[in-house]
Amino acid sequence: MARQNESHPGKSISWRLFQFLLLATVILVRTSTDAQEQSPQDPNAVRVLALETLWNQAEVDKDTSALDHLLADDFIYVDIDGSLKNKPEFLGNVKKPPEHIGSIGTESSITRVYPETVIVSGTYHEKGTLNGKGYYRRGRFTDTWVRKGTSWMCVASQSTLIQR
Secondary structure, X not given: OOOOOOOOOOOOOOHHHHHHHHHHHHHHHHHHHHOOEEOOOOHHHHHHHHHHHHHHHHHHHOOHHHHHHHEEEEEEEEOOOOOEEEHHHHHHHHHOXXXXXXXXXXXXXXXXXXXXXXXXXXXXEEEEEEOOEEEEEEEEEEEEEXXXXXXXXXXXEEEEEOOO
């Protein structure tokens, strides 16, 4: 049974319980708003989404120099087949891919913005040729971007194919 609050006789809730509930509510509200899905108008989300577009074009153009500036040195990539690649392996695959990529585009994406991190999840499509035959892929991706100084660097990326 809760003891009565001495400063408010007749109240059945204790002052400590009230303080705890108030603090818990503040923490819950703060936590839920810290990691909310951000609208594209958030300046960090806008910047990272632009970097995502640059990344797509750099892959099509096999521009490993551009990608080198977008990917952190400790970048890790989980490919559509489940294999794990570090930055040099990923860039090597971009430079000499098994397929000829004609286009890559993001169909939809959502961002989660934190003080020093932006997480982008979405769907993409890719068209090209592999062994002389055309292909079309759709997949889901999650990219994790971290602010390093004044720049944003991708530290982790994962792609999963969507079955047709």
